[in-house]
Amino acid sequence: MKNYKVITPLFPTYAQVKAMMKAVSGYSLKAVRNMITAIRDQTGTPQKPVDWSEPDLWISERLTGEDADIARRIWDTDNHILNPRHSYGCYLFLNYPQFELMESTPDDTWQPTSRGQKFLQNDEKTLRSLDDQEGILQLLELLAGREMSRRADLLPEWQAFLHQHSKFASDRSAKSTLYSRLYNLIDRDMVTREGMSYRITDTGRTWLGKALPARKSDPRKELLEAVKRYNEQQKELLREQISTMNPYKFEQLVGQLLEAMGYEQVEVTKASGDKGVDVIGQVQVGITTITEVVQVKRMQNTITRPYIDQLRGALPYHKAIRGTLITTGKFAAKCAEAALFPGAAPITLIDGDRLLELLIENNVGIRRSNAVELLDVDLQLFDELEMD
Known part of the structure; x- marks a missing residue:
């Protein structure tokens, strides 16, 4: 059986x-x-x-x-x-x-x-x-080889696992079993959700490491650790690239990111006459299309409230009702409160760490490689073969 x-x-x-x-x-x-x-x-x-x-x-x-x-x-x-x-x-x-x-x-x-x-x-x-x-360990292994993953990214390999090991075979059951197990892992702090993407936590990696064969030379464990190290190196290389690139090219990169996130009619503005706005785009919110303006600051200094006030003041000029402020650095502690000030237009704040996550999540500035293929012997098949 x-x-x-x-x-x-x-x-x-x-x-x-x-x-x-x-x-x-x-x-x-x-x-x-x-x-x-x-x-x-x-x-x-x-x-x-x-x-x-x-x-x-x-x-x-x-x-x-x-x-x-x-x-x-x-x-x-x-x-x-x-x-x-x-x-x-x-x-x-x-x-x-x-x-x-x-x-x-x-x-x-x-x-x-x-x-x-x-x-x-x-x-x-x-x-x-x-x-x-329940396939939890298999799901952790899938997540361990990636920086960030949407459910759609995980689904093909998850379905392949189900076809080999489970009675769940339909597309609908594959999606529902994947989602419920991700939720189980989130509840146990082994996976974190950021927007529409999922990331394995250090707790999840430790749990997976204990579950893999205890031998120090276990090739799967070594491979997963090597993939993690490589991805961290590439993440730091991406951080270095956006910190040193030409400011106007950086604005163009942000424009590409907005398009990848579903924004339409994205326009990188000229250097003058834009009231401090660098990128303009339209986004669907419910059944309404709204204009959003983005100001980009490629700087390592801490962004303070005056930058938020400046961007908010430019919204009427572009007939926009909300804005986004992006920096490669950090925001001062009181910026979060100022960005959502009651009665004022909302301003979304994206610091350097969050910008990296969005670039990786939306495949902008990075390429995903599927060069590594793991083969696992189906021992269950050999157990089920009957002798005549």
Whole structure:
């Protein structure tokens, strides 16, 4: 029998699973299932949706008896981390026999197993085993080889992994399983999200390093570390390039960045008569297209509030309602407050570090290489081959 991975649909965070375990311990498995069914039977329709955002209100209004008791315990456990409306994923995760987290006792109560107790205590061996079974470690490996990744960047390799190791095969299930596992990692501080992109954290790298074979000479671990070092070197080279390039070329680079981010009619202004504005573009906000002006400061000095006031004063000249101030340096501490001053046009602040992230995220000034191809022997295939 094939040992499938990426098993749980509606994959929850481990914090939610722990809350569910604590809340339902002592009830029967049937009672928990009945509570989930009672909620599901009241989900409504697209034409008549049901609001589930306030469990303090809807539990008493829509559930009775033991169903209400279980739902209330789930909601009250661990500071309201799990809305009972969304407990089905936790139920599936806990009820899979191969995970061995919960069991029904002779008196028909659902209780944590010895392995389940280790899970509640954050036992690393137990957590890493579950991570392996749910594809978490594979996802961390994909992220470890990249500086920043959008879900679309990860999806092809994630789908290839699913086709080899999971029953999830459709495009829709590939997207949903990827998103839910990224969310699990974000909740554990192993991945951080910045805009539409994801980055593995030092915590995630440490966790992945422990999960890889312990041998110091493990080639995959060495390769991932080498890729990280190389990417850091390239990032510093990019920083050096934008810090020393011609100011007008820098403005053109920012113009290309805006186009890559979806701005339209991007124009790099001439050196005079622009009221201090360097780049102008239009961006879609909802159903409205607005004009945004950008001022670019290629300088290592700290940017102070007068620069924000100057840019804000130029907005009417360009019939713009918001602006962006970009610098290769830093902003003074009080600039953040001035940029979002009540009643004034908003100004977005992008410092040198954030500019680097945006350039990398949008593939401006960098090229992504797919030159490294890793081959893994499919040992499961050899295990499944039968002798005549």
